[in-house]
Amino acid sequence: xxxxxxxxxxxxxxxxxxxxxxxxxxxxxxxxADESEYHxxxxxxxxxPAEIRALIVVVAxxxxxxVGIILLAAEAAATQKDINRLQRGxxxxxxxxxxxxxxxxxxQNMQIIKNRAExxxxxxxxxxxxxxxxxxxxxxxxxxxxxxxxxxxxxxRSPAAGAPEE
Numbered sequence: 001x002x003x004x005x006x007x008x009x010x011x012x013x014x015x016x017x018x019x020x021x022x023x024x025x026x027x028x029x030x031x032x033a034d035e036s037e038y039h040x041x042x043x044x045x046x047x048x049p050a051e052i053r054a055l056i057v058v059v060a061x062x063x064x065x066x067v068g069i070i071l072l073a074a075e076a077a078a079t080q081k082d083i084n085r086l087q088r089g090x091x092x093x094x095x096x097x098x099x100x101x102x103x104x105x106x107x108q109n110m111q112i113i114k115n116r117a118e119x120x121x122x123x124x125x126x127x128x129x130x131x132x133x134x135x136x137x138x139x140x141x142x143x144x145x146x147x148x149x150x151x152x153x154x155x156x157r158s159p160a161a162g163a164p165e166e
Contacts, residue, residue, distance in 0.1 A: 117123040132151040
């Protein structure tokens with residue numbers, strides 16, 4: 001330790017102890033400034049017209065930049081909203097496409113088609129006597145539709161036999 005710290009320690013123990021409430025605290029008195037340095041009534045520096053114009057231009061530029069940033073942020077938010085809406089629409093269309101692909105795969109299954117034709121529509125596989133051969137036609141330019149009806153449904157339902165036409 002330095003010799004100065006030994007002096008402090010010895011003084012500390014020689015002085016009587018006073019509780020903090022009774023200690024006297026000495027503050028440095030504020031120093032008075034010289035009257036020549038302090039002038040409360042001195043006028044502030046006045047700005048020249050060129051400085052005022054420059055200040056107005058700076059304030060206008062900063063204001064324009066701030067307004068531009070705000071407008072760009074608003075435009076970006078509106079664009080992001082449109083993007084989100086379009087993405088939701090794309091997701092919906094993708095779901096619809098997936099559902100349609102499943103329906104197409106199910107409708108192309110021949111067993112499902114056969115079952116639906118037999119159960120819902122009442123169709124059956126034709127027997128041999130229900131086939132109509134085109135080579136049996138005498139005159140293909142004659143009333144071909146009537147001939148097919150006669151062959152398919154029999155002569156009883158044909159208009160030539162007196163049955164009402166459908």
